Amino acid sequence: MKGTHDPIAADRRTGGAVRPVARDVSTGTPRSGAAVQLDGASLAIAGRQIWTDLSLTIARGEFLVVIGPNGAGKTSLLRVLLGLVPLVRGRALVHGEAPRRGNPAIGYIPQQRAFDPELPLRGRDLVGMGLDGHRWGISLRPGAQRTRVDGILDLVGARGYADAPIGRLSGGEQQRLRIAQALIGDPSLLLCDEPLLSLDLHSQAVVVELIARWSRERNATVIFVTHDVNPVLRAAHRILLLTGTRWGVDRPDRMLTTETLSSLYGLPVDVVRYRDRVAVLGIDVGGHDPVSHAEPGS
Amino acid sequence: MTSLWGYPFVHHAIEVGVITAVVAGAAGYFVTARNMGFAVHGLAEMGFTGAAGAVLAGIAPEVGLLAACLLAALAIGLLGVRLRERDVAIGTVLAFGLGLGVLFLVLYTRYATEAFSILFGAILAVDAQDVVRSAIVGALVLAALLLVYRPLRFASIDPEVAEARGIPVRLMSVVFLVILALAVAEAVQVVGVLLIVTLLITPAGAARRLTAHPGRAILYSMLIAAGVTVGGIAGAVYTSWPVSFFVATLSLLAYLAARLAARPART
Numbered sequence: 001m002k003g004t005h006d007p008i009a010a011d012r013r014t015g016g017a018v019r020p021v022a023r024d025v026s027t028g029t030p031r032s033g034a035a036v037q038l039d040g041a042s043l044a045i046a047g048r049q050i051w052t053d054l055s056l057t058i059a060r061g062e063f064l065v066v067i068g069p070n071g072a073g074k075t076s077l078l079r080v081l082l083g084l085v086p087l088v089r090g091r092a093l094v095h096g097e098a099p100r101r102g103n104p105a106i107g108y109i110p111q112q113r114a115f116d117p118e119l120p121l122r123g124r125d126l127v128g129m130g131l132d133g134h135r136w137g138i139s140l141r142p143g144a145q146r147t148r149v150d151g152i153l154d155l156v157g158a159r160g161y162a163d164a165p166i167g168r169l170s171g172g173e174q175q176r177l178r179i180a181q182a183l184i185g186d187p188s189l190l191l192c193d194e195p196l197l198s199l200d201l202h203s204q205a206v207v208v209e210l211i212a213r214w215s216r217e218r219n220a221t222v223i224f225v226t227h228d229v230n231p232v233l234r235a236a237h238r239i240l241l242l243t244g245t246r247w248g249v250d251r252p253d254r255m256l257t258t259e260t261l262s263s264l265y266g267l268p269v270d271v272v273r274y275r276d277r278v279a280v281l282g283i284d285v286g287g288h289d290p291v292s293h294a295e296p297g298s
Numbered sequence: 299m300t301s302l303w304g305y306p307f308v309h310h311a312i313e314v315g316v317i318t319a320v321v322a323g324a325a326g327y328f329v330t331a332r333n334m335g336f337a338v339h340g341l342a343e344m345g346f347t348g349a350a351g352a353v354l355a356g357i358a359p360e361v362g363l364l365a366a367c368l369l370a371a372l373a374i375g376l377l378g379v380r381l382r383e384r385d386v387a388i389g390t391v392l393a394f395g396l397g398l399g400v401l402f403l404v405l406y407t408r409y410a411t412e413a414f415s416i417l418f419g420a421i422l423a424v425d426a427q428d429v430v431r432s433a434i435v436g437a438l439v440l441a442a443l444l445l446v447y448r449p450l451r452f453a454s455i456d457p458e459v460a461e462a463r464g465i466p467v468r469l470m471s472v473v474f475l476v477i478l479a480l481a482v483a484e485a486v487q488v489v490g491v492l493l494i495v496t497l498l499i500t501p502a503g504a505a506r507r508l509t510a511h512p513g514r515a516i517l518y519s520m521l522i523a524a525g526v527t528v529g530g531i532a533g534a535v536y537t538s539w540p541v542s543f544f545v546a547t548l549s550l551l552a553y554l555a556a557r558l559a560a561r562p563a564r565t
Contacts, residue, residue: 082462084461101464102462102463103464108459108462110456110459110462111458113458115455118506118507119331119506119510120505120506120511120512120515121510122511126456129448129456129459130463133465134449134452134460136446136448136449137444137445163510164510191462
């Protein structure tokens, strides 16, 4: 395999290889412009191997979609980049530096969680926490904070319900606020953990478009963990598939093929395309199916 | 009967009561946001053990109460690092504490009156020294809450993102338990161990029905707590029935009223 200067194609390695080589073809010379770089990165949690020898360079402005079964370490990958989990081997770099907790260049959209409907917290408070929730004391300049919160609320179209209790908003409304909360710090790297979970199709499209637009306009990098690739197919530059023992990364059209997925999963898988949608048959790609082929545990 | 208002013990009771209520009302916002009602009860009952032990050892019960609450907070904080372990940790610490308390009661036979006032409160017995101590502990609690307000709120309501933003979420929960221990030790003076939730949960529960604005919810919680405390003292002064009874009753009424007046559902 030969590296190219096209960052999007650089990590292509999925052909028929059962297991990728432990070195990223694009890392022969470190690229200072990379948003995220993983070199032979291995992760184990509580003694269990999550992924091994993961080497990957994510360019600035790239939209990377991460798929894989439950327990394959999709969320853990985000936690490594957030500096919350150390690697057991190899190296991870975020903007050329080791991951560190509280990196202000990172915006994080967590898996959706239900808020108590009586919780005394408005949508705008949730967004405001993304701006200064980590600071000591109380806000001494509430006016300035309000202006910034209003600005980002307008950007995501959530101004209309920003004063309602957070626990009484719909999933789609809460998710727009989550995006605003992640974007208010003006991040250059956005880590999204299943942001489409339990959203209707319209809300899914809105969420993807908001994130993709931010990425385009700010040249911000996006790592988007999802179990359903279809809603993000148009936005995705590359897809990273983690299956526990193997991994592969490539452009969506090359990644989502019967041959590539079968070799990565080590099981016969059929990829069926219908218009611009893709269905993967024979295996649980995402990991929210009750009859999961994935390993137990999270 | 009105002449009772002229007595210093009534003034002291109201001073201690208002300070305590303001502290409990403010802490209550976080207690309800973090679903820590059981922890409040656990801390209070450990406080009872501490007070009983102090009496047995010939020390002021307030000292034992405060020390036991703080120790219990640290024990719960360190044992129950994960949310789902927390109830088990609290339950275990609480039962152990009550077991010790029973032992102390048996060992110290003249204990009945003291035990009663710790279990049900003795606000009408406070003196000028108690006012000073309450003011100091209360100021400490409020200052600590003010200092950690934003990260504590973040960690309480949105722990995943708070952690991603670099907030030490586990440390925050131990810090809050210590703050809570001080608030509980204060509130025990007014309503006693067994009625602690009437000041630490109910006013905040009523307030959250009235507003979704966090700052206002805390303010309303403090006002409701102060109102029911002063009302309770007044009721006791006029009738000679126990203060705790009135505080608990008014607290319930405030909660019911808030539910009826509940903030309108969003449109």
